[in-house]
Amino acid sequence: MPVTGPRTAPTPAPAPVPAARPAPPSEGGAGRGPRRRDGSGWWPYLLIAPTVAGAAFLLLYPLLRGLVISTQEFGLRELINGDAEFVGLDNYRTLLEDPRFWEVVRRTFLFMAVNVVLIVVLATLVALLISRLGRFGRTAVLSGLVLAWGMPVIAATTVFQWLFHSEYGVVNWGLTRLGFESFDRYVWLANGPAAFAILVVLVVWQSVPFAAVTLYAALTTVPRELNEAARLDGASGFQAFRSVTFPMLRPVFMLVICLEVIWTFRAFVQIWVLTQGGPGDATTILPVYAVQTALAAQRYDLGTAASVITVTLMSGVLVVYFRQLYKQEAEQ
Template identity: 40%
Template sequence: MAISTVNPGLRRAAKGPRRNLAPLWLLSPAGIVLLAVLVAPIIYLVVTSFTDYDQRTLYTGAYDSVGIANYLSLFTDPDFWWSLIRTVLFTAAMVAGSIVIGTGVSHLLTRLSTVMRYVVTIVLIFAWGMPNVASSLVWKWLFQPGYGVMNWFLTQLHVFGDMTNVDWSNNAFLSYASIWMLIVWQAVPFIALTLYAAETQIPTELKEAVRLDGASEWGVYKTITLTFLKPTLLLVTILSVIWDYNVFNQIWLVSQGGPDDATSTLGVFTFTTAFVGFHLGQGAAISVVTTLILLILTVFYIRNLIRSGEDL
């Protein structure tokens, strides 16, 4: 009888690498949690959007399938389209303001002394760490008619006249202005600190070389700094779009979508439809459409982010 002299290790190698299941076992607890808190609610949301789930269902548990009736009703509702337009425009304004101011603050941090840089960083962290519900309520108090600090300050400037009794929440433009300032104030710290961390990694010799070629400081910033910051800028932009697109707390606490639904974005429109009018099936349909729109925007930005990383 012939005895095989082939090494068992070589025999296994010939069959191919053995798959190690240890990483899958280590990731399984996190995967189960994600399925429970993310995937399952999304599935339930989609299923609910095809039903007439309403206030009666909350008490009896009874509901009927309505097919795509909720979506047809939604796409023929002018209030939905107006809220979508307001959301897109307001998101663009908030993202633009946050990115521009955050970029300026991040560059300012590179020019400050060590002590001042630490002071500004601590202030930014405190502003970023404040809960948005608490900051929204304080913000609303600042603009209250009669005793609001901002109204008093603007009156003292003698530029806008007497602003003491102006109610910002009863004016569409002023409501947007106050909410815009609040959200930009909350967003700037993260953007500024993230861009500052990226800017400190730019090789200084590249900047010096451009300066030796006669470029101004703006030329150095535009040619070198912004080029290296492009991937980070795209990253904070996509995050800002996601956050600002879903803004609800600040708008609801400051103006509750008023006056006359002038500040009713998709978040407010969804809330009032589902939890004020108790049309939960319709509210679920709005949420599904909102998520799909945001997913499309996210895919677009991620594709550009990957391309920008490959170009560097």
């Protein structure tokens, strides 16, 4: 038999190099580049223009109009005739020289501080409770929070009126059954501290659901491994929350606090329906003071000036809070 050499595998032929595709012709003509598909141009701005214009009209126009009225002598006669006289900063000077105004300012900040602290603390506790419940309990608590949050302000305020009614209120009935005979036919809203406390309870009850749901949604984004590692290192529940959970949720807490500051400053409906600022001035805060000044004495200029000062103070509180928060973030 003839001897043959070892077989070798045939060398594969090189793959053909695909030819480069010619660039597609420009859609806008020879002198233009390819058409951009990122949505740039005037069309998106035209779509949002009605919303921006409506928001600017509803927000900026009342603010500017209020600034103008606060620098005029604007009473009932000027409201009808329209010939208001420019007085500069006289209305602000009148308010700042009024001792009652500064009492209202102090009461406003006290009302805001008490409400915001209670809302944030209770909402945090409720959010932590929800995160530890099972599916059924979590669903029940969240449903109750949403229902309480969705109740109209007037309806909730009316419920509190009946709860603390002097003759038919459930609170007086329950306290007298427990042996506190001094609360029989007790008029809660005729006592200044009691009326103030009732309003705090009402505002906190209405505000905790939103804050609790928001904080619970943020808690679900915190990895469990971090808390478990902190607990393995010997940290208590409070230490784990302070060292792990709170730093990660600091922006959410900042948002909740800012919103609660704004809503507490705007707690006009509850106060006006329950006490109208009384008894005396025990529950009068700046929004109520502005309405009382405008309606009782028909001094719309002083009432508008008080409203401008309210907005300025609220903005100042938020600016100071943001600066302090950003300073802490920068130091970390």
